[in-house]
Amino acid sequence: MDEYSIRLKGISKKYKLYNKPVDRIKEIMPFHSKKLHKEFYAVNNISLDVKKGETLGIIGKNGSGKSTLLKIISGVLTETAGTKEINGEISALLELGTGFNPEYSGIENIYLNGLMRGYTRNEMDGKLQQIVDFADIGSFIDQPIKTYSSGMFARLAFSVMISFKPEILIVDEALSVGDVFFQQKCNRFMKEEMQGVTKLLVTHDLSSIANMANRVVVIKNGAVVYEGDPLKGIEFYTKSIHTESFRANNSIALNEHIKISDSLLLNNFEKVSPDSLGGAQELVITGVSFTVDDSDYKGFISKGSKLEISMMIESKKATEELIIGYLVNDKYGNAVFGENTHSSQIITRATEPGKGYLVKLTIVWPEIQENDYFITLGLGEGYHEMNHIIQCWAHNIIQLKNITFNSVHGLFNNKIESITLEEIK
CATH class of the missing domain: 2.70.50.60 (abc- transporter (atp binding component) like domain)
Structure with missing residues (x-):
């Protein structure tokens, strides 16, 4: 049995960028030989192995290629070059709205997602209460999800996703729209209840990375620039951000x-x-x-x-x-x-x-x-x-x-100095 859930070798994703939409048509004309596009690599020659049961944190600035890489791994996008090997069923929470019908209620979307994954209605009946309880959105579960806030939608989407007990879990910033208590609930569930599941986490919440990840990769301009220990990866990433900021501002x-x-x-x-x-x-x-x-x-x-x-x-x-x-x-x-x-x-x-x-x-x-x-x-x-x-x-x-290694309920923690428990007679 392969010890790796994910193996990537030389993965690249190239896009053609045009100044004007009409240039796309001009370029394919047989009489037109001039190139009218620029090539842009959203992901550039990434090789990466992820072991089964490992939690990999992926960090980088907006536009660095993190989401593109996850979409390639999950099969939403096709790579331009390179090879990938995926060993296990994937559940991915990439963008709010993916796989859900906005006109359907929360309940109807739960069954819709189950049907798309090959579950029978009877099987989804058995999962329904667990999903509803974890999402904890009250009577909105019976309302069309087009009426949901982004936080409510994130609650439902994550609850549906984990109910399928995936072998590989991919979460891309979608939980950041939820309230802090639900984020902590999700992080605790992933850490305690999904220990054998391979997890890929993309987030700007460095505390989550420090607390949950076994390993971190930092991506810049579509390429991996660091791979290793989570705390050292956070240090590498933050220092690179500060260095760019310092270079921009230190001319004053x-x-x-x-x-x-x-x-x-x-x-x-x-x-x-x-x-x-x-x-x-x-x-x-x-x-x-x-x-x-x-x-x-x-x-x-x-x-x-x-x-x-x-x-x-x-x-x-x-x-x-x-x-x-x-x-x-x-x-x-x-x-x-x-x-x-x-x-x-x-x-x-x-x-x-x-x-x-x-x-x-x-x-x-x-x-x-x-x-x-x-x-x-x-x-x-x-x-x-x-x-x-x-x-x-x-x-x-x-x-x-x-970053915190304990839950902070509110702005800061204030320890209880003493407490008594007496029987009322």
Whole structure:
């Protein structure tokens, strides 16, 4: 028996891109010899083996070729070149709507999917209650699915798919439209109830990848650029994204008033764009660097990690007491947590005009919901939290991907310190 569920060798998918629709017709005319298209490889020479029972995470930027690869594996698309060997029945949740009739009710679509897979009505009768219970969409199960929200549809589609007990399960971002509790329910089911099933997961949720995948591949421009350990794959992917972003933004010149030692800037500090600064700016943040657990950022942070942020600041005036703080926002701009030296009862030194200072700020990262988080750094001058001058805000200059290894019900977890259970007499 073959130990591999999927074997791909030299798989490519090529498309012809035309500037105008009429060029397609012109090109096939016998009297027309000029090529009017450009060739685009959505997938380019990918070779990949997936063992039976393995969970493979596939990550990459939008447009990198992930979905095309999964469609080739599932048979929705035909490869232009290469060979594939599939050993096992596939269930694939690729795009919302695939295999469902929008005019039919949820119940009718359950039976329709079973019929397409060769199940009898009696067999589907036996599966029906399990599907309805897992989807948990209430009375909407009897309504046409064209009335469903994307989250409700994802619930039904996933429930139908797992009821067929596939040997190979493919999920491509479709669960991301569901609420966080259903996502956790699906992840828990795949991890605990489908241990012998080969699973291919495409998602931007790096926590799911870290928790579920045995192996990760990173795809860029249609090709595999990394294959191996999930955490190292997350590090590789996130660093490549940050590197592209840094190259795009690091051409910004420093504020003309700021003069910083070049040797400091070369020491892993990134220049802070004047466009990201606010406040009176008589004290200015000019450079920032950070480490996680005394090492370079690996692309993610998690509960208990030590985050050390270093700031270079330039003082244009004398201050008697400097307030230094930070604020962490989620990707929607909501403030999650923050602190400053005044409320932490930490006294900082005075500053002198025309001098530069190096500030190191250490934070122990809490257990919070998996998400992207952005850190704003701030400088203030004064003796009171409610009565001080905001000298400098550096908005959203650090981005972190938080991953969790436990379920976080809400924004963050807060442990129960004590509990009693007494009999009522």
